[in-house]
Amino acid sequence: MDERDLVIIGGGAAGYPAASRASHLGGKVMVVEKDNLGGICVNWGCIPMLFLLHQVGLVRAIKQAKEDGIHVGKVDIDFGAMKTAKDAFVKTMSERIKGNLTASNIKMISGCGKLASPDRVEIELGDGTRQTVHAKKVILAPGSVPKKLSVKGSDGQRVLTMKETLGLNFVPKSAVIIGGGVIGVEIATLWANLGCRTTVVEIMPRLIPNEDLDLSLAMAQAFREEGIQVYTGTEVRGIEDVEGGKSITVAGEGGNHKLEAQVVLFAMGQSPLVEGLGLEDVGVALNQGAIQTNERMETTVPGIYAAGDATGVIMLANVGMAQGMVAAQNAMGGNETMDYRVVPRTIRTFPEIGAVGITEQEAKERGLDIKVGKYPLKGNAKASVMKDRKGFVKIIADAKSEEIMGLHILGPQATELIHEALMIMQMRATVRDVANALHGHPCLHEAIHRAAQGMGL
Numbered sequence: 069m070d071e072r073d074l075v076i077i078g079g080g081a082a083g084y085p086a087a088s089r090a091s092h093l094g095g096k097v098m099v100v101e102k103d104n105l106g107g108i109c110v111n112w113g114c115i116p117m118l119f120l121l122h123q124v125g126l127v128r129a130i131k132q133a134k135e136d137g138i139h140v141g142k143v144d145i146d147f148g149a150m151k152t153a154k155d156a157f158v159k160t161m162s163e164r165i166k167g168n169l170t171a172s173n174i175k176m177i178s179g180c181g182k183l184a185s186p187d188r189v190e191i192e193l194g195d196g197t198r199q200t201v202h203a204k205k206v207i208l209a210p211g212s213v214p215k216k217l218s219v220k221g222s223d224g225q226r227v228l229t230m231k232e233t234l235g236l237n238f239v240p241k242s243a244v245i246i247g248g249g250v251i252g253v254e255i256a257t258l259w260a261n262l263g264c265r266t267t268v269v270e271i272m273p274r275l276i277p278n279e280d281l282d283l284s285l286a287m288a289q290a291f292r293e294e295g296i297q298v299y300t301g302t303e304v305r306g307i308e309d310v311e312g313g314k315s316i317t318v319a320g321e322g323g324n325h326k327l328e329a330q331v332v333l334f335a336m337g338q339s340p341l342v343e344g345l346g347l348e349d350v351g352v353a354l355n356q357g358a359i360q361t362n363e364r365m366e367t368t369v370p371g372i373y374a375a376g377d378a379t380g381v382i383m384l385a386n387v388g389m390a391q392g393m394v395a396a397q398n399a400m401g402g403n404e405t406m407d408y409r410v411v412p413r414t415i416r417t418f419p420e421i422g423a424v425g426i427t428e429q430e431a432k433e434r435g436l437d438i439k440v441g442k443y444p445l446k447g448n449a450k451a452s453v454m455k456d457r458k459g460f461v462k463i464i465a466d467a468k469s470e471e472i473m474g475l476h477i478l479g480p481q482a483t484e485l486i487h488e489a490l491m492i493m494q495m496r497a498t499v500r501d502v503a504n505a506l507h508g509h510p511c512l513h514e515a516i517h518r519a520a521q522g523m524g525l
């Protein structure tokens with residue numbers, strides 16, 4: 069029987085960094101992956117979305133260039149070619165991971181892994197045969213699966229999840245997207261910019277309901293301007309086939325009505341994948357449908373760790389990577405803990421969103437004494453040059469200590485700018501620290517500086 073210091077089930081955003089870390093610490097490591105290395109993030113999540121949204125961003129820039137006297141003629145979008153380029157890029161990324169793991173002497177097995185006991189992993193290979201590995205330690209990093217509503221018609225044809233959506237080789241003529249969270253607004257942005265008549269249905273009273281209210285309102289306004297229809301506070305009741313597509317019955321403020329579209333997409337987020345891993349058999353406990361872990365990423369069974377979406381803590385690739393590293397270090401004898409205090413959130417829409425820390429609404433719900441500062445991008449020279457002046461920077465700070473507790477950005481390159489905010493919060497900087505830090509000119513970052521200066525402290 070193969071003997072390993074560490075066996076990792078799942079080679080996604082949490083699994084492969086964990087494998088590299090453990091190997092660099094001297095461990096004899098194996099990764100079991102049933103699909104493509106890189107998981108959701110590389111194959112049908114962050115990376116392909118970023119790639120396609122970058123491409124439509126280029127189209128927007130080319131169209132806008134006309135205002136600056138740059139004429140490039142008619143812009144033709146060849147979606148087939150875009151998709152081919154995206155697929156090739158994804159393949160390269162997945163192969164790069166394979167190359168890095170190989171270079172680190174990590175054994176990769178293509179198959180489906182499950183716990184046979186706390187120190188044995190059983191792997192079902194592609195040909196149906198089984199192999200058992202002895203593992204001193206195990207990290208469970210199986211990821212998550214798309215959520216779907218269980219309404220009538222939700223399993224029909226042309227009712228998609230993101231997994232199928234990013235593999236489509238055409239742009240739908242029209243689409244109803246169920247879910248106005250991060251994934252829903254990103255795919256709505258992509259499709260609308262590719263000429264699809266796009267509608268977003270969100271059960272909560274606002275788009276991106278976990279973000280600051282000002283961001284939600286600005287996003288709804290931007291969507292209206294882009295021609296994306298938005299139904300908030302609206303529930304999907306059923307989906308039926310009609311000629312040429314689907315009829316979706318929704319219930320909102322005005323009662324029931326029907327929307328029609330060529331395709332329907334469930335973009336309601338992900339559920340931790342906990343099935344088929346032998347968790348119950350070895351006593352790995354679940355908490356609200358996710359693998360229960362402590363801050364050392366230990367499960368309830370000694371020697372078995374978990375990381376990534378399956379832990380249900382914060383379903384982001386950056387969090388999964390950090391959890392995987394903590395789990396790997398501890399599996400190799402370390403004593404690391406996860407710290408979720410400062411986690412950036414990024415949304416690639418036009419305009420982009422970057423956020424970190426608490427929202428104004430959360431602060432009020434928690435009865436915190438806060439000060440709020442806001443600076444509109446209208447006053448920023450670079451945003452004006454870029455003709456992208458609709459956004460703002462919003463700072464939430466503790467009224468007494470001046471420590472910045474939340475920073476929210478809407479505007480061009482907000483997903484990059486947010487990393488200044490990340491360091492501000494990581495270092496527990498105050499509004500005064502930010503106001504006193506000279507920023508370059510003319511830069512988008514100045515908006516953060518000006519928002520802090522404007523807080524009158």
Ligand SMILES: Cc1cc2nc3c(=O)[nH]c(=O)nc-3n(C[C@H](O)[C@H](O)[C@H](O)COP(=O)(O)OP(=O)(O)OC[C@H]3O[C@@H](n4cnc5c(N)ncnc54)[C@H](O)[C@@H]3O)c2cc1C
Pocket residue numbers: 077078079080081082083100101102103104105106107108109110112113114115117179180181182209210211212230251338341344345375376377378383384385386387388
């Ligand atoms: C459309 C979309 C866009 C996203 N965009 C972003 C973004 O921009 N930024 C961000 O931070 N996050 C984003 N996310 C979230 C991010 O993709 C996930 O948080 C991240 O991929 C989780 O990593 P993971 O390793 O836990 O799971 P995964 O990446 O899903 O990897 C798990 C791997 O385990 C394998 N596996 C499962 N069970 C077994 C088994 N029994 N045996 C062997 N292998 C198994 C799976 O095949 C998979 O490859 C996005 C998600 C989606 C759906």
